């Protein structure tokens with residue numbers, strides 16, 4: 017199982033409504049692929065952690081990298097893990113500070 021974290025810069029034409037729809041669609045696609053994770057957006061800054069089977073995460077991250085809705089994608093961390101950290105979240109939006117606390121497993 018793989019856990020991957022990255023940051024990116026949202027395309028300025030992304031409205032709150034488009035962001036909300038994108039996260040809804042991500043959550044539903046993730047649920048059908050056994051992917052879980054968390055995302056935070058503040059201004060144009062995006063930070064996301066995704067976890068799941070390695071092949072699923074590799075495939076998803078190459079989709080995410082190619083997605084024109086954001087740019088300046090920087091992979092922060094890629095870690096083989098034995099258990100999920102976010103088993104109950106197919107994708108949830110958190111305030112940035114909560115996402116940082118979750119990423120460091122403080123929460």
Ligand SMILES: Cc1cc2nc3c(=O)[nH]c(=O)nc-3n(C[C@H](O)[C@H](O)[C@H](O)COP(=O)(O)O)c2cc1C
Pocket residue numbers: 038041042043045046053062064066076079080081083085086107
């Ligand atoms: C910031 C951001 C986060 C995304 N997170 C996910 C995600 O967690 N799961 C997902 O399936 N798609 C996510 N997407 C959408 C993917 O980039 C892509 O559109 C999606 O995997 C569908 O690809 P397909 O139409 O080629 O199957 C995200 C896109 C962006 C811009």
